[in-house]
Amino acid sequence: MSETNQDKAREKFSAFLQKSGLKPTAERLTIFSEAMATVGHFEADDLLVILKQRGRKTSRATIYRTLEILAQAGILRKLCFEGAAIQFEKAADTPHHDHLICRKCGARFEFYHSEMENLQADLAKEYNFRITDYTLQVYGLCANCAGE
Amino acid sequence: MSETNQDKAREKFSAFLQKSGLKPTAERLTIFSEAMATVGHFEADDLLVILKQRGRKTSRATIYRTLEILAQAGILRKLCFEGAAIQFEKAADTPHHDHLICRKCGARFEFYHSEMENLQADLAKEYNFRITDYTLQVYGLCANCAGE
DNA sequence: TTGATTGCAAATCCTTTGCAGGGAA
């Protein structure tokens, strides 16, 4: 149920704000809602456009600041792709999914790699790390582009 | 032998330049050499500083342009970390090594994950991709930072 | 000669910051 996920996230957000001494302002709640309404990746500017369409005059600065809070809270995940602005995605969407990216046309595919759980456990033990998340990107040429 | 690797890279570079109708200018060859002399990661600006120390007045623009060529040629690999400039590393250095990064203090550790070879083969088959490379970053808190 | 290459400075793009005004407790 996406409602359940979203409710959990909302609670998590409230709890995080409280814990951090931050206020649940209208701007923050709106940005949270719009972020939860996204599908797939988005960047700060996408949210600005959406909010503008909704008639809100939220500033870029506030969006950046709030997205950072949402990332800190573990509600959003930050993704860093070459040559692009920082991307966000809902952390609750899938436990994790990785990206297969065509170097030529930029096509992106998501895949799931079950092996990562073991790896994380191994790393945690070997380096004494408390692992929170990871990002894996595999690059290459897609079927179309490889054929040229 | 690192000489062998470097020789191979030099040939690869020459071949790539020729194939692309680019000239093996002094600037390009120098940047190539300095890039090959690096250990670990570096960014465009690091190279600028090094070249300056060597008494060269190579411009930032040329460095960026040449690093891009080297990446295209498969001699350097680009790495994209959150909140940092694009990092480069020699592609021939190691078949691959991944990164474990502390969210708090930024400490970075490299590790090798043998499982990735299988994954690449699987992905290639399933998506009909010609895989060239990948980047894996695992985030968390290092022993020091987790203890606070 | 001719087209590629370079350095320089200006321009971009994304993101962060300083600050004054506004708002909630």
Added chain:
DNA sequence: TTCCCTGCAAAGGATTTGCAATCAA
């Protein structure tokens, strides 16, 4: 009052681009 939040505009950092001069084939 007091402190947090916000928007705005300016600042910042990384990277790219336009252009005239220079260089190599």
